[in-house]
Amino acid sequence: MALAVFGGITLFGGGDDKPAAVTTAASSSPVGSAGAARSPGQSDIPVPHVPQSVLDKLPVADTDGKVVDAPIDLTTGSGGLAIEIAKPMPGFAQPGKEPITLIPKSQIGTTTWLPVLRTERGWAQVRLPSRPNGATAWVPAAGLERARTQWAVQVSLSKGTITVTYDGKSRGTWTIGQGKPSTPTPVGETFLLSGFVDPHQSFSPVIYALGAHSATLDSYGGGPGTVAVHGWPTAAGREGKVSHGCIRVPDAALQMFAKLPTGTPVDIAV
Numbered sequence: 001m002a003l004a005v006f007g008g009i010t011l012f013g014g015g016d017d018k019p020a021a022v023t024t025a026a027s028s029s030p031v032g033s034a035g036a037a038r039s040p041g042q043s044d045i046p047v048p049h050v051p052q053s054v055l056d057k058l059p060v061a062d063t064d065g066k067v068v069d070a071p072i073d074l075t076t077g078s079g080g081l082a083i084e085i086a087k088p089m090p091g092f093a094q095p096g097k098e099p100i101t102l103i104p105k106s107q108i109g110t111t112t113w114l115p116v117l118r119t120e121r122g123w124a125q126v127r128l129p130s131r132p133n134g135a136t137a138w139v140p141a142a143g144l145e146r147a148r149t150q151w152a153v154q155v156s157l158s159k160g161t162i163t164v165t166y167d168g169k170s171r172g173t174w175t176i177g178q179g180k181p182s183t184p185t186p187v188g189e190t191f192l193l194s195g196f197v198d199p200h201q202s203f204s205p206v207i208y209a210l211g212a213h214s215a216t217l218d219s220y221g222g223g224p225g226t227v228a229v230h231g232w233p234t235a236a237g238r239e240g241k242v243s244h245g246c247i248r249v250p251d252a253a254l255q256m257f258a259k260l261p262t263g264t265p266v267d268i269a270v
Contacts, residue, residue: 044122045096047140058102061091061128061137063193063209064224069093069100070128070135074188078115080152082191082263083124084145085112091137095123101137103128108194108209113263115191116146129193129211131224133186151259153192153266155247157185160240162229162249164256172256177238177248183216185245185268186227192264193226195257203237204230204248208257210266214245229257 059067071093090099105112107129114126122142128135150167155176163173179185190212197205207230214225225245232238232248242248247268249257 042121044142045120047142048096048099050090050099054099055088055090055102058090058099059130061101061103061130061135062107063129063211063213063226065101065130066132067091067101067128067130067135067137068132070130070132070137071125072132072134073117073125073127073136074134076117077189077267078117078127078191078263078265080149080265081116082113082147082149082261083116083126083139083141084147085114085139086144089139091126091128091139092123093137095120095138095140101128101130103137103139107262108196110194110196110262113147113261115263115265127189127191127211129191131213133190133212133215134188147261147263149261149264151261151264153260153264155185155266155268157187157268157270162247162253164253164260172252174249174253175239177232177240177242179214179243179245180241183214183244185243185247186212186215187268187270188212190227190266190268192257192260192262192266194262195260201230203232206231206254208254208260212268217244229253 059065085103085105087105091101091103093100117125123138124141125136125138152165154163157178161173162176164171190210193209193211195208199205207228209226209228212227217225219225227245229247238248
């Protein structure tokens with residue numbers, strides 16, 4: 001797998017799989033359509049013009065941001081469908097209404113691919129990587145690349161396991177470490193946001209950031225409290241309720257995660 005350096009950390013780049021494992025959302029499966037069924041005579045909902053002066057004041061939908069006016073949806077799955085935000089663009093609470101956020105074209109140095117929850121007359125509702133957990137926004141879908149992955153991840157906090165599937169079939173299940181009672185791992189639908197190597201993190205240089213955040217901590221070691229899947233140097237530290245909210249896994253699970261494209265759905269259940 002190729003690597004690239006960004007902001008002092010090393011990002012995962014293109015590997016043998018096409019597209020690259022954690023830098024694009026496309027997989028070998030066919031590109032999906034974000035078009036919704038319409039009644040006769042219906043047309044696309046118009047896209048409003050948003051002046052630059054308005055865009056400049058919008059909260060940014062990245063892992064550091066908070067979109068207070070975003071509709072919340074922690075239960076709707078994407079079915080693996082994701083959409084690429086190829087350029088910075090506004091996101092809306094409803095199709096054609098006032099904008100609530102600015103979505104950047106990259107996340108932690110990785111191309112922005114966001115899960116699609118539903119579509120309506122030329123618009124797609126996407127899951128955001130910012131606070132609060134479950135934040136969503138609508139974007140005009142015309143001209144945006146869409147892709148569907150067969151990969152998915154299920155986390156069971158009650159069983160203490162993580163399972164990676166492809167086309168509905170298990171590719172591996174591993175015991176995890178999860179959040180302590182005082183800093184629980186948040187539940188709900190989320191997604192793989194970015195994968196990178198940070199050599200300064202002695203506990204686990206390999207980190208897979210999710211589009212979810214701790215509900216009890218504003219920061220992990222100076223970061224924005226982003227929940228991630230990562231390793232741990234001791235077996236005892238990878239089992240039970242031991243973390244600040246992140247999901248700790250063995251090396252075999254990290255190696256499987258290297259196959260997953262950004263935008264892969266991750267369901268964290270009790």
